[in-house]
Amino acid sequence: MSNNIKEIQNEIVDEFEMFDDWMQRYEHMIELGKSLPLIEEKYKTEENLIKGCQSKVWVHAELEGDRLIFTADSDAIITKGIIAILIRAYSNQHPKDIIDADTAFIDEIGLKEHLSPTRANGLVSMIKQLKMYAVAYQTQLN
Amino acid sequence: MKVASTRTNFDVETIRKDFPILSREVNGKPLVYFDNAATSQTPQQVINAIVDYYTRYNANIHRGVHTLSQEATDAYEQARVKVQKHFNAAQSHEIIFTSGTTHAINLVASGFSSLLKEGEEIIVSALEHHSNIVPWQMLCERTGAKLKVIPMNDDGTLNMKEYEKLLSEKTKLVFVNHVSNALGTINPVEEIIDKAHGVGAAVLLDGAQAAPHIKANVQELDVDFYVVSAHKMCGPTGVGMLYGKEEWLKKLPPYQGGGEMIATVTFEKTTYADLPHKFEAGTPDICGGIAFGAALDYMNSIGFENIASYEHELLEYATEKLQEIEGLRIYGTSAEKTAVISFNICDIHPYDIGTIIDKLGIAVRTGHHCAQPVMDYYKIPGTVRASFSFYNTKEEIDIFVEAVKRAKNMLS
Numbered sequence: 001m002s003n004n005i006k007e008i009q010n011e012i013v014d015e016f017e018m019f020d021d022w023m024q025r026y027e028h029m030i031e032l033g034k035s036l037p038l039i040e041e042k043y044k045t046e047e048n049l050i051k052g053c054q055s056k057v058w059v060h061a062e063l064e065g066d067r068l069i070f071t072a073d074s075d076a077i078i079t080k081g082i083i084a085i086l087i088r089a090y091s092n093q094h095p096k097d098i099i100d101a102d103t104a105f106i107d108e109i110g111l112k113e114h115l116s117p118t119r120a121n122g123l124v125s126m127i128k129q130l131k132m133y134a135v136a137y138q139t140q141l142n
Numbered sequence: 143m144k145v146a147s148t149r150t151n152f153d154v155e156t157i158r159k160d161f162p163i164l165s166r167e168v169n170g171k172p173l174v175y176f177d178n179a180a181t182s183q184t185p186q187q188v189i190n191a192i193v194d195y196y197t198r199y200n201a202n203i204h205r206g207v208h209t210l211s212q213e214a215t216d217a218y219e220q221a222r223v224k225v226q227k228h229f230n231a232a233q234s235h236e237i238i239f240t241s242g243t244t245h246a247i248n249l250v251a252s253g254f255s256s257l258l259k260e261g262e263e264i265i266v267s268a269l270e271h272h273s274n275i276v277p278w279q280m281l282c283e284r285t286g287a288k289l290k291v292i293p294m295n296d297d298g299t300l301n302m303k304e305y306e307k308l309l310s311e312k313t314k315l316v317f318v319n320h321v322s323n324a325l326g327t328i329n330p331v332e333e334i335i336d337k338a339h340g341v342g343a344a345v346l347l348d349g350a351q352a353a354p355h356i357k358a359n360v361q362e363l364d365v366d367f368y369v370v371s372a373h374k375m376c377g378p379t380g381v382g383m384l385y386g387k388e389e390w391l392k393k394l395p396p397y398q399g400g401g402e403m404i405a406t407v408t409f410e411k412t413t414y415a416d417l418p419h420k421f422e423a424g425t426p427d428i429c430g431g432i433a434f435g436a437a438l439d440y441m442n443s444i445g446f447e448n449i450a451s452y453e454h455e456l457l458e459y460a461t462e463k464l465q466e467i468e469g470l471r472i473y474g475t476s477a478e479k480t481a482v483i484s485f486n487i488c489d490i491h492p493y494d495i496g497t498i499i500d501k502l503g504i505a506v507r508t509g510h511h512c513a514q515p516v517m518d519y520y521k522i523p524g525t526v527r528a529s530f531s532f533y534n535t536k537e538e539i540d541i542f543v544e545a546v547k548r549a550k551n552m553l554s
Contacts, residue, residue: 022501054509055493076491
Protein backbone atom coordinates (compact mmCIF):
# COMPACT_ATOMS: atom_id res chain seq x y z
CA MET A 1 0.00 0.00 0.00
CA SER A 2 1.29 3.48 -0.80
CA ASN A 3 2.78 5.29 2.15
CA ASN A 4 0.75 8.25 1.19
CA ILE A 5 -2.62 6.51 1.53
CA LYS A 6 -1.47 4.70 4.66
CA GLU A 7 -0.38 8.00 6.20
CA ILE A 8 -3.72 9.62 5.56
CA GLN A 9 -5.50 6.55 6.93
CA ASN A 10 -3.38 6.71 10.09
CA GLU A 11 -4.17 10.39 10.40
CA ILE A 12 -7.89 9.61 10.24
CA VAL A 13 -7.48 6.82 12.82
CA ASP A 14 -5.63 9.23 15.16
CA GLU A 15 -8.36 11.80 14.73
CA PHE A 16 -11.08 9.31 15.65
CA GLU A 17 -9.11 8.06 18.63
CA MET A 18 -9.63 11.40 20.35
CA PHE A 19 -13.29 10.59 20.79
CA ASP A 20 -14.57 8.62 23.75
CA ASP A 21 -17.86 7.37 22.45
CA TRP A 22 -19.79 6.56 19.31
CA MET A 23 -21.75 9.78 19.49
CA GLN A 24 -18.68 11.96 19.19
CA ARG A 25 -17.39 9.74 16.39
CA TYR A 26 -20.65 10.13 14.50
CA GLU A 27 -20.68 13.87 15.15
CA HIS A 28 -17.19 14.06 13.70
CA MET A 29 -18.25 11.98 10.72
CA ILE A 30 -21.16 14.36 10.12
CA GLU A 31 -18.71 17.27 10.23
CA LEU A 32 -16.48 15.51 7.71
CA GLY A 33 -19.54 14.98 5.55
CA LYS A 34 -19.99 18.73 5.38
CA SER A 35 -16.44 19.11 4.01
CA LEU A 36 -16.91 16.55 1.24
CA PRO A 37 -15.58 17.75 -2.14
CA LEU A 38 -18.90 17.99 -3.89
CA ILE A 39 -19.61 16.43 -7.23
CA GLU A 40 -20.76 18.82 -9.95
CA GLU A 41 -24.52 18.66 -10.47
CA LYS A 42 -24.08 17.48 -14.07
CA TYR A 43 -22.36 14.33 -12.80
CA LYS A 44 -25.27 13.39 -10.53
CA THR A 45 -26.42 10.87 -13.09
CA GLU A 46 -27.96 7.44 -12.85
CA GLU A 47 -24.61 6.09 -14.08
CA ASN A 48 -22.69 7.64 -11.20
CA LEU A 49 -25.17 6.42 -8.61
CA ILE A 50 -23.82 3.66 -6.40
CA LYS A 51 -26.21 0.74 -6.17
CA GLY A 52 -26.88 -0.93 -2.87
CA CYS A 53 -27.27 2.14 -0.68
CA GLN A 54 -30.48 3.07 1.09
CA SER A 55 -29.49 6.68 0.58
CA LYS A 56 -28.33 8.03 -2.76
CA VAL A 57 -24.57 8.27 -3.34
CA TRP A 58 -23.02 9.67 -6.48
CA VAL A 59 -19.29 9.39 -7.16
CA HIS A 60 -17.39 10.93 -10.04
CA ALA A 61 -13.75 10.23 -10.92
CA GLU A 62 -11.40 12.29 -13.08
CA LEU A 63 -7.77 11.82 -13.95
CA GLU A 64 -5.49 14.82 -13.29
CA GLY A 65 -2.05 13.93 -14.59
CA ASP A 66 -1.44 10.49 -13.15
CA ARG A 67 -3.67 11.02 -10.14
CA LEU A 68 -7.32 10.17 -9.69
CA ILE A 69 -9.59 12.85 -8.21
CA PHE A 70 -12.90 11.82 -6.65
CA THR A 71 -15.90 14.02 -5.97
CA ALA A 72 -19.16 12.78 -4.48
CA ASP A 73 -22.44 13.60 -2.79
CA SER A 74 -25.20 11.90 -0.89
CA ASP A 75 -28.68 12.84 0.30
CA ALA A 76 -27.93 11.37 3.75
CA ILE A 77 -25.42 13.12 5.97
CA ILE A 78 -23.92 10.03 7.64
CA THR A 79 -23.38 8.46 4.24
CA LYS A 80 -21.77 11.72 3.17
CA GLY A 81 -19.42 11.43 6.15
CA ILE A 82 -18.45 7.88 5.23
CA ILE A 83 -17.74 8.76 1.61
CA ALA A 84 -15.81 11.86 2.75
CA ILE A 85 -13.52 9.65 4.84
CA LEU A 86 -12.93 7.34 1.88
CA ILE A 87 -12.29 10.19 -0.52
CA ARG A 88 -9.87 11.83 1.88
CA ALA A 89 -7.80 8.65 1.83
CA TYR A 90 -8.16 7.69 -1.82
CA SER A 91 -8.55 10.91 -3.79
CA ASN A 92 -5.56 12.57 -5.42
CA GLN A 93 -3.67 9.25 -5.47
CA HIS A 94 -2.23 7.05 -8.19
CA PRO A 95 -4.81 4.54 -9.46
CA LYS A 96 -2.42 1.68 -8.71
CA ASP A 97 -2.11 2.74 -5.07
CA ILE A 98 -5.88 2.97 -4.79
CA ILE A 99 -6.20 -0.57 -6.14
CA ASP A 100 -3.65 -1.85 -3.62
CA ALA A 101 -4.96 0.06 -0.59
CA ASP A 102 -6.59 -1.92 2.21
CA THR A 103 -9.57 -0.82 4.29
CA ALA A 104 -8.49 -1.93 7.75
CA PHE A 105 -8.65 1.67 9.00
CA ILE A 106 -12.46 1.63 8.76
CA ASP A 107 -12.43 -1.03 11.46
CA GLU A 108 -9.96 0.97 13.53
CA ILE A 109 -12.10 4.10 13.56
CA GLY A 110 -14.98 2.10 14.99
CA LEU A 111 -17.05 1.87 11.85
CA LYS A 112 -16.60 -1.87 11.50
CA GLU A 113 -20.35 -2.44 11.57
CA HIS A 114 -20.59 -0.48 8.32
CA LEU A 115 -18.24 -2.91 6.60
CA SER A 116 -20.74 -5.74 6.51
CA PRO A 117 -21.85 -6.30 2.91
CA THR A 118 -25.45 -6.50 4.05
CA ARG A 119 -25.42 -3.01 5.58
CA ALA A 120 -27.90 -0.81 3.83
CA ASN A 121 -25.45 2.11 3.64
CA GLY A 122 -23.33 0.40 1.03
CA LEU A 123 -19.86 1.27 2.35
CA VAL A 124 -18.62 -1.89 0.71
CA SER A 125 -20.21 -0.83 -2.59
CA MET A 126 -18.57 2.59 -2.25
CA ILE A 127 -15.09 1.10 -1.79
CA LYS A 128 -15.71 -1.26 -4.68
CA GLN A 129 -16.77 1.65 -6.87
CA LEU A 130 -13.68 3.73 -6.03
CA LYS A 131 -11.45 0.76 -6.80
CA MET A 132 -13.28 0.05 -10.06
CA TYR A 133 -12.63 3.62 -11.18
CA ALA A 134 -8.98 3.12 -10.26
CA VAL A 135 -8.80 -0.09 -12.30
CA ALA A 136 -10.42 1.61 -15.28
CA TYR A 137 -8.08 4.61 -15.20
CA GLN A 138 -5.04 2.44 -14.52
CA THR A 139 -5.57 0.73 -17.87
CA GLN A 140 -5.73 4.18 -19.49
CA LEU A 141 -2.38 5.10 -17.94
CA ASN A 142 -0.69 1.87 -19.07
CA MET B 143 -58.36 -29.56 20.31
CA LYS B 144 -57.62 -27.16 23.10
CA VAL B 145 -59.60 -23.97 22.78
CA ALA B 146 -57.59 -20.88 23.59
CA SER B 147 -59.16 -18.82 26.32
CA THR B 148 -58.83 -15.07 26.42
CA ARG B 149 -56.86 -13.57 29.29
CA THR B 150 -59.08 -11.45 31.42
CA ASN B 151 -56.40 -8.95 32.38
CA PHE B 152 -54.16 -7.38 29.82
CA ASP B 153 -50.84 -6.97 31.57
CA VAL B 154 -48.02 -5.93 29.30
CA GLU B 155 -45.29 -6.83 31.79
CA THR B 156 -46.55 -10.42 31.97
CA ILE B 157 -46.83 -10.55 28.19
CA ARG B 158 -43.27 -9.28 27.72
CA LYS B 159 -41.97 -12.24 29.72
CA ASP B 160 -43.27 -14.50 26.94
CA PHE B 161 -40.81 -12.93 24.48
CA PRO B 162 -37.21 -13.91 25.28
CA ILE B 163 -35.75 -11.52 22.68
CA LEU B 164 -37.19 -8.48 24.44
CA SER B 165 -34.68 -8.86 27.26
CA ARG B 166 -31.62 -8.60 25.04
CA GLU B 167 -29.43 -5.55 24.62
CA VAL B 168 -28.44 -3.81 21.41
CA ASN B 169 -25.35 -1.59 21.36
CA GLY B 170 -25.29 -1.78 25.15
CA LYS B 171 -28.85 -0.50 25.48
CA PRO B 172 -32.06 -2.43 26.16
CA LEU B 173 -33.69 -3.35 22.86
CA VAL B 174 -36.67 -1.23 21.86
CA TYR B 175 -38.25 -3.13 19.00
CA PHE B 176 -40.49 -0.91 16.86
CA ASP B 177 -40.13 -2.75 13.56
CA ASN B 178 -43.15 -4.96 14.12
CA ALA B 179 -44.71 -4.19 10.74
CA ALA B 180 -41.68 -5.87 9.13
CA THR B 181 -41.74 -8.89 11.39
CA SER B 182 -43.13 -9.55 14.83
CA GLN B 183 -41.22 -11.20 17.66
CA THR B 184 -41.83 -14.79 18.69
CA PRO B 185 -43.25 -15.82 22.06
CA GLN B 186 -41.84 -18.79 23.97
CA GLN B 187 -45.09 -20.70 23.32
CA VAL B 188 -44.38 -20.66 19.56
CA ILE B 189 -40.69 -21.44 20.04
CA ASN B 190 -41.79 -24.41 22.16
CA ALA B 191 -44.07 -25.66 19.39
CA ILE B 192 -41.13 -25.58 16.96
CA VAL B 193 -38.79 -27.35 19.39
CA ASP B 194 -41.49 -29.89 20.25
CA TYR B 195 -42.03 -30.75 16.60
CA TYR B 196 -38.35 -31.44 15.91
CA THR B 197 -37.86 -33.13 19.27
CA ARG B 198 -40.82 -35.50 19.22
CA TYR B 199 -42.54 -36.03 15.89
CA ASN B 200 -40.62 -34.68 12.89
CA ALA B 201 -41.84 -36.74 9.91
CA ASN B 202 -43.19 -36.26 6.44
CA ILE B 203 -46.94 -35.96 6.31
CA HIS B 204 -49.98 -37.40 4.57
CA ARG B 205 -48.53 -40.60 3.14
CA GLY B 206 -46.74 -42.31 5.98
CA VAL B 207 -48.39 -45.20 7.80
CA HIS B 208 -46.08 -44.91 10.78
CA THR B 209 -46.94 -43.19 14.04
CA LEU B 210 -44.65 -40.18 13.66
CA SER B 211 -46.04 -39.39 10.22
CA GLN B 212 -49.56 -39.73 11.56
CA GLU B 213 -48.83 -37.41 14.49
CA ALA B 214 -47.20 -34.83 12.23
CA THR B 215 -50.11 -35.03 9.77
CA ASP B 216 -52.64 -34.60 12.57
CA ALA B 217 -50.80 -31.59 13.99
CA TYR B 218 -50.44 -29.98 10.57
CA GLU B 219 -54.10 -30.49 9.71
CA GLN B 220 -55.13 -29.27 13.16
CA ALA B 221 -53.14 -26.12 12.45
CA ARG B 222 -55.11 -25.69 9.24
CA VAL B 223 -58.32 -25.92 11.25
CA LYS B 224 -56.98 -23.33 13.70
CA VAL B 225 -56.30 -20.96 10.81
CA GLN B 226 -59.75 -21.69 9.38
CA LYS B 227 -61.43 -20.96 12.71
CA HIS B 228 -59.36 -17.84 13.27
CA PHE B 229 -60.36 -16.27 9.96
CA ASN B 230 -63.79 -17.91 10.09
CA ALA B 231 -63.50 -19.66 6.73
CA ALA B 232 -66.45 -21.93 5.97
CA GLN B 233 -64.26 -24.97 5.33
CA SER B 234 -60.73 -25.99 6.25
CA HIS B 235 -59.85 -26.90 2.65
CA GLU B 236 -60.33 -23.25 1.76
CA ILE B 237 -57.11 -22.61 3.68
CA ILE B 238 -53.99 -23.17 1.58
CA PHE B 239 -50.65 -23.03 3.38
CA THR B 240 -48.14 -20.97 1.42
CA SER B 241 -44.63 -19.70 2.08
CA GLY B 242 -46.11 -16.30 2.87
CA THR B 243 -48.16 -13.45 1.48
CA THR B 244 -46.06 -12.96 -1.66
CA HIS B 245 -46.35 -16.65 -2.58
CA ALA B 246 -50.10 -16.55 -1.98
CA ILE B 247 -50.54 -13.47 -4.19
CA ASN B 248 -48.47 -15.05 -6.96
CA LEU B 249 -50.54 -18.20 -6.72
CA VAL B 250 -53.74 -16.24 -7.35
CA ALA B 251 -52.14 -14.06 -10.07
CA SER B 252 -50.85 -17.14 -11.84
CA GLY B 253 -54.25 -18.82 -11.62
CA PHE B 254 -55.95 -15.80 -13.16
CA SER B 255 -53.71 -16.12 -16.23
CA SER B 256 -56.08 -18.71 -17.61
CA LEU B 257 -59.22 -16.79 -16.60
CA LEU B 258 -58.40 -13.32 -17.93
CA LYS B 259 -58.93 -12.14 -21.46
CA GLU B 260 -57.37 -9.28 -23.37
CA GLY B 261 -59.02 -5.97 -22.58
CA GLU B 262 -60.26 -7.08 -19.17
CA GLU B 263 -59.06 -5.15 -16.15
CA ILE B 264 -57.45 -5.60 -12.77
CA ILE B 265 -57.62 -2.83 -10.17
CA VAL B 266 -54.88 -2.34 -7.55
CA SER B 267 -54.41 0.51 -5.10
CA ALA B 268 -51.68 3.14 -4.99
CA LEU B 269 -50.96 2.08 -1.41
CA GLU B 270 -49.61 -1.32 -2.35
CA HIS B 271 -46.33 -2.85 -1.39
CA HIS B 272 -44.56 -2.50 -4.75
CA SER B 273 -43.42 -6.10 -4.86
CA ASN B 274 -47.12 -6.92 -4.80
CA ILE B 275 -47.78 -4.81 -7.86
CA VAL B 276 -45.30 -6.85 -9.92
CA PRO B 277 -47.33 -10.11 -10.10
CA TRP B 278 -50.26 -8.13 -11.55
CA GLN B 279 -48.03 -6.35 -14.06
CA MET B 280 -46.71 -9.75 -15.12
CA LEU B 281 -50.25 -11.11 -15.33
CA CYS B 282 -51.28 -8.19 -17.54
CA GLU B 283 -48.28 -8.76 -19.80
CA ARG B 284 -49.23 -12.42 -20.18
CA THR B 285 -52.92 -11.87 -20.80
CA GLY B 286 -53.24 -8.42 -22.38
CA ALA B 287 -55.39 -7.32 -19.47
CA LYS B 288 -55.05 -3.76 -18.16
CA LEU B 289 -53.89 -2.62 -14.74
CA LYS B 290 -55.81 0.28 -13.17
CA VAL B 291 -54.74 2.07 -10.01
CA ILE B 292 -56.93 3.57 -7.27
CA PRO B 293 -55.22 6.88 -6.39
CA MET B 294 -54.56 7.97 -2.83
CA ASN B 295 -55.46 11.13 -0.90
CA ASP B 296 -53.08 13.36 1.09
CA ASP B 297 -53.98 11.70 4.38
CA GLY B 298 -53.00 8.28 3.05
CA THR B 299 -56.54 7.05 2.44
CA LEU B 300 -57.81 5.69 -0.86
CA ASN B 301 -59.78 7.91 -3.19
CA MET B 302 -63.03 5.94 -3.17
CA LYS B 303 -64.75 8.17 -5.73
CA GLU B 304 -62.03 7.35 -8.24
CA TYR B 305 -62.33 3.68 -7.31
CA GLU B 306 -66.00 3.71 -8.24
CA LYS B 307 -65.17 5.32 -11.57
CA LEU B 308 -62.60 2.62 -12.34
CA LEU B 309 -65.06 -0.21 -11.78
CA SER B 310 -66.87 -1.58 -14.81
CA GLU B 311 -68.01 -4.86 -16.28
CA LYS B 312 -64.43 -5.20 -17.58
CA THR B 313 -63.09 -5.41 -14.01
CA LYS B 314 -62.31 -9.01 -13.11
CA LEU B 315 -60.20 -8.65 -9.99
CA VAL B 316 -59.57 -6.00 -7.34
CA PHE B 317 -56.42 -6.24 -5.23
CA VAL B 318 -56.04 -4.01 -2.18
CA ASN B 319 -54.16 -4.27 1.07
CA HIS B 320 -56.41 -4.41 4.11
CA VAL B 321 -53.91 -2.18 5.93
CA SER B 322 -51.17 -0.16 4.21
CA ASN B 323 -47.67 -1.26 5.21
CA ALA B 324 -46.07 2.15 4.68
CA LEU B 325 -48.68 4.28 6.45
CA GLY B 326 -50.86 1.96 8.52
CA THR B 327 -54.10 3.16 6.88
CA ILE B 328 -56.96 0.70 7.38
CA ASN B 329 -58.76 0.61 4.05
CA PRO B 330 -62.58 0.49 3.82
CA VAL B 331 -62.52 -3.10 2.64
CA GLU B 332 -66.23 -3.81 3.15
CA GLU B 333 -67.10 -1.03 0.73
CA ILE B 334 -64.36 -2.08 -1.70
CA ILE B 335 -65.64 -5.68 -1.76
CA ASP B 336 -69.25 -4.63 -2.03
CA LYS B 337 -68.65 -2.37 -5.00
CA ALA B 338 -66.40 -4.91 -6.77
CA HIS B 339 -69.00 -7.62 -6.39
CA GLY B 340 -71.53 -5.19 -7.82
CA VAL B 341 -69.73 -5.44 -11.19
CA GLY B 342 -68.97 -9.14 -10.82
CA ALA B 343 -65.28 -8.76 -9.93
CA ALA B 344 -63.43 -10.91 -7.41
CA VAL B 345 -61.50 -9.30 -4.53
CA LEU B 346 -58.14 -10.33 -3.12
CA LEU B 347 -57.16 -8.65 0.14
CA ASP B 348 -53.56 -8.56 1.29
CA GLY B 349 -54.02 -9.02 5.02
CA ALA B 350 -50.31 -9.11 5.92
CA GLN B 351 -50.40 -5.82 7.83
CA ALA B 352 -53.95 -6.23 9.11
CA ALA B 353 -53.71 -9.73 10.57
CA PRO B 354 -51.50 -8.78 13.56
CA HIS B 355 -54.09 -6.23 14.70
CA ILE B 356 -57.49 -7.12 13.25
CA LYS B 357 -59.20 -10.50 13.28
CA ALA B 358 -60.61 -10.61 9.77
CA ASN B 359 -63.80 -12.60 9.30
CA VAL B 360 -63.63 -13.76 5.69
CA GLN B 361 -67.25 -14.92 5.52
CA GLU B 362 -68.61 -11.73 6.97
CA LEU B 363 -66.39 -9.69 4.62
CA ASP B 364 -67.51 -11.96 1.79
CA VAL B 365 -64.00 -11.59 0.40
CA ASP B 366 -62.93 -13.99 -2.35
CA PHE B 367 -59.27 -14.30 -1.37
CA TYR B 368 -57.41 -13.25 1.78
CA VAL B 369 -53.66 -13.68 2.30
CA VAL B 370 -51.38 -13.32 5.34
CA SER B 371 -47.87 -14.13 6.56
CA ALA B 372 -47.37 -15.94 9.88
CA HIS B 373 -44.21 -14.04 10.78
CA LYS B 374 -46.08 -10.78 11.22
CA MET B 375 -48.38 -12.36 13.79
CA CYS B 376 -45.95 -13.96 16.24
CA GLY B 377 -45.38 -16.99 14.02
CA PRO B 378 -42.29 -18.20 12.16
CA THR B 379 -40.98 -16.87 8.85
CA GLY B 380 -41.55 -18.85 5.66
CA VAL B 381 -45.20 -19.74 6.14
CA GLY B 382 -48.45 -17.99 5.35
CA MET B 383 -51.97 -18.55 4.18
CA LEU B 384 -54.15 -18.17 1.15
CA TYR B 385 -57.82 -18.24 1.93
CA GLY B 386 -59.97 -18.66 -1.13
CA LYS B 387 -63.66 -19.32 -1.50
CA GLU B 388 -64.10 -22.93 -2.54
CA GLU B 389 -65.69 -21.99 -5.88
CA TRP B 390 -62.68 -19.83 -6.74
CA LEU B 391 -60.07 -22.36 -5.64
CA LYS B 392 -61.79 -24.97 -7.79
CA LYS B 393 -61.72 -22.61 -10.76
CA LEU B 394 -58.00 -21.79 -10.49
CA PRO B 395 -55.57 -24.25 -12.07
CA PRO B 396 -52.75 -25.69 -9.91
CA TYR B 397 -49.81 -23.36 -9.42
CA GLN B 398 -46.90 -25.77 -9.16
CA GLY B 399 -46.53 -29.42 -10.08
CA GLY B 400 -45.13 -31.99 -7.67
CA GLY B 401 -45.92 -34.37 -4.88
CA GLU B 402 -49.05 -33.90 -2.73
CA MET B 403 -50.95 -32.06 -5.48
CA ILE B 404 -51.73 -35.11 -7.63
CA ALA B 405 -54.33 -37.85 -7.40
CA THR B 406 -53.17 -40.19 -10.18
CA VAL B 407 -50.29 -39.86 -12.61
CA THR B 408 -49.69 -41.65 -15.88
CA PHE B 409 -47.64 -40.32 -18.75
CA GLU B 410 -50.87 -39.59 -20.57
CA LYS B 411 -52.68 -37.69 -17.88
CA THR B 412 -52.47 -36.52 -14.31
CA THR B 413 -55.50 -35.88 -12.22
CA TYR B 414 -55.08 -33.32 -9.51
CA ALA B 415 -55.73 -33.82 -5.87
CA ASP B 416 -58.65 -32.18 -4.12
CA LEU B 417 -58.37 -28.96 -2.20
CA PRO B 418 -56.28 -27.90 -0.36
CA HIS B 419 -53.58 -30.30 -1.67
CA LYS B 420 -54.03 -29.18 -5.28
CA PHE B 421 -52.12 -26.03 -4.31
CA GLU B 422 -49.62 -27.56 -1.90
CA ALA B 423 -47.08 -29.27 -4.14
CA GLY B 424 -44.11 -30.92 -2.46
CA THR B 425 -43.34 -31.27 1.22
CA PRO B 426 -44.69 -28.17 2.93
CA ASP B 427 -43.20 -26.30 5.88
CA ILE B 428 -44.78 -28.74 8.31
CA CYS B 429 -43.20 -27.28 11.41
CA GLY B 430 -43.99 -23.76 10.21
CA GLY B 431 -47.65 -24.60 9.71
CA ILE B 432 -47.90 -26.10 13.19
CA ALA B 433 -46.10 -23.10 14.70
CA PHE B 434 -48.45 -20.76 12.81
CA GLY B 435 -51.31 -22.51 14.58
CA ALA B 436 -49.52 -22.05 17.92
CA ALA B 437 -49.06 -18.34 17.14
CA LEU B 438 -52.78 -17.92 16.51
CA ASP B 439 -53.52 -19.72 19.80
CA TYR B 440 -51.14 -17.33 21.53
CA MET B 441 -52.62 -14.17 20.03
CA ASN B 442 -56.15 -15.35 20.69
CA SER B 443 -55.24 -16.07 24.30
CA ILE B 444 -54.40 -12.39 24.62
CA GLY B 445 -57.44 -11.43 22.60
CA PHE B 446 -57.62 -9.24 19.51
CA GLU B 447 -59.88 -6.71 21.22
CA ASN B 448 -57.29 -6.29 23.96
CA ILE B 449 -54.53 -6.06 21.37
CA ALA B 450 -56.37 -3.46 19.27
CA SER B 451 -57.31 -1.21 22.18
CA TYR B 452 -53.85 -1.34 23.79
CA GLU B 453 -52.06 -0.71 20.49
CA HIS B 454 -54.37 2.20 19.80
CA GLU B 455 -53.39 3.66 23.16
CA LEU B 456 -49.70 3.30 22.17
CA LEU B 457 -50.39 4.91 18.79
CA GLU B 458 -52.13 7.92 20.34
CA TYR B 459 -49.43 8.33 22.98
CA ALA B 460 -46.58 8.12 20.45
CA THR B 461 -48.33 10.42 17.96
CA GLU B 462 -48.80 13.08 20.64
CA LYS B 463 -45.21 12.78 21.89
CA LEU B 464 -43.65 12.83 18.43
CA GLN B 465 -45.65 15.87 17.38
CA GLU B 466 -43.88 17.85 20.10
CA ILE B 467 -40.75 17.63 17.96
CA GLU B 468 -40.47 20.69 15.76
CA GLY B 469 -40.37 20.00 12.06
CA LEU B 470 -41.69 16.45 12.39
CA ARG B 471 -44.26 15.44 9.82
CA ILE B 472 -46.34 12.30 10.06
CA TYR B 473 -47.41 10.64 6.79
CA GLY B 474 -50.70 8.79 6.87
CA THR B 475 -53.13 10.57 9.15
CA SER B 476 -56.30 8.61 8.48
CA ALA B 477 -58.59 8.28 11.49
CA GLU B 478 -58.59 4.57 10.76
CA LYS B 479 -55.06 3.27 11.14
CA THR B 480 -53.09 0.60 12.92
CA ALA B 481 -50.22 1.34 15.32
CA VAL B 482 -47.83 2.58 12.64
CA ILE B 483 -46.21 6.01 12.48
CA SER B 484 -44.35 6.96 9.32
CA PHE B 485 -42.52 10.28 9.65
CA ASN B 486 -39.72 12.59 8.61
CA ILE B 487 -38.08 15.51 10.39
CA CYS B 488 -37.34 18.64 8.35
CA ASP B 489 -35.19 17.46 5.47
CA ILE B 490 -33.14 14.96 7.46
CA HIS B 491 -32.73 11.70 5.58
CA PRO B 492 -34.63 8.83 7.29
CA TYR B 493 -31.52 6.66 6.97
CA ASP B 494 -29.57 9.08 9.19
CA ILE B 495 -32.20 9.00 11.91
CA GLY B 496 -32.43 5.19 11.74
CA THR B 497 -28.65 4.85 12.05
CA ILE B 498 -28.38 7.11 15.09
CA ILE B 499 -31.29 5.62 17.00
CA ASP B 500 -30.04 2.09 16.28
CA LYS B 501 -26.99 3.13 18.27
CA LEU B 502 -29.40 3.81 21.10
CA GLY B 503 -30.89 0.30 20.90
CA ILE B 504 -33.98 1.20 18.88
CA ALA B 505 -35.11 -0.82 15.88
CA VAL B 506 -37.25 1.03 13.34
CA ARG B 507 -37.53 0.74 9.60
CA THR B 508 -36.21 3.43 7.28
CA GLY B 509 -36.59 3.77 3.54
CA HIS B 510 -39.41 3.48 1.08
CA HIS B 511 -40.96 0.42 2.80
CA CYS B 512 -41.34 -1.24 -0.59
CA ALA B 513 -44.03 1.30 -1.37
CA GLN B 514 -42.28 3.59 -3.82
CA PRO B 515 -45.54 4.83 -5.35
CA VAL B 516 -46.54 6.13 -1.91
CA MET B 517 -43.15 7.85 -1.45
CA ASP B 518 -43.39 9.33 -4.96
CA TYR B 519 -46.78 10.72 -4.07
CA TYR B 520 -45.30 12.62 -1.12
CA LYS B 521 -42.10 13.38 -3.11
CA ILE B 522 -39.84 11.97 -0.40
CA PRO B 523 -37.06 9.34 -0.55
CA GLY B 524 -38.61 7.44 2.33
CA THR B 525 -39.70 7.74 5.93
CA VAL B 526 -38.80 6.52 9.37
CA ARG B 527 -41.47 3.99 10.32
CA ALA B 528 -42.12 3.00 13.90
CA SER B 529 -44.64 0.20 14.26
CA PHE B 530 -45.89 -0.93 17.63
CA SER B 531 -47.09 -4.24 18.93
CA PHE B 532 -49.04 -5.29 22.01
CA TYR B 533 -45.78 -6.15 23.80
CA ASN B 534 -44.42 -2.61 23.50
CA THR B 535 -44.78 -0.04 26.27
CA LYS B 536 -45.19 3.69 26.78
CA GLU B 537 -41.80 3.71 28.51
CA GLU B 538 -40.26 2.41 25.29
CA ILE B 539 -42.01 5.18 23.38
CA ASP B 540 -40.46 7.73 25.78
CA ILE B 541 -37.00 6.27 25.12
CA PHE B 542 -37.70 6.34 21.39
CA VAL B 543 -38.89 9.96 21.37
CA GLU B 544 -35.82 11.06 23.35
CA ALA B 545 -33.60 9.18 20.88
CA VAL B 546 -35.28 10.84 17.92
CA LYS B 547 -34.73 14.26 19.53
CA ARG B 548 -31.09 13.43 20.07
CA ALA B 549 -30.73 12.30 16.46
CA LYS B 550 -32.39 15.49 15.28
CA ASN B 551 -29.92 17.61 17.28
CA MET B 552 -26.99 15.71 15.87
CA LEU B 553 -28.19 15.84 12.31
CA SER B 554 -29.49 19.36 11.90
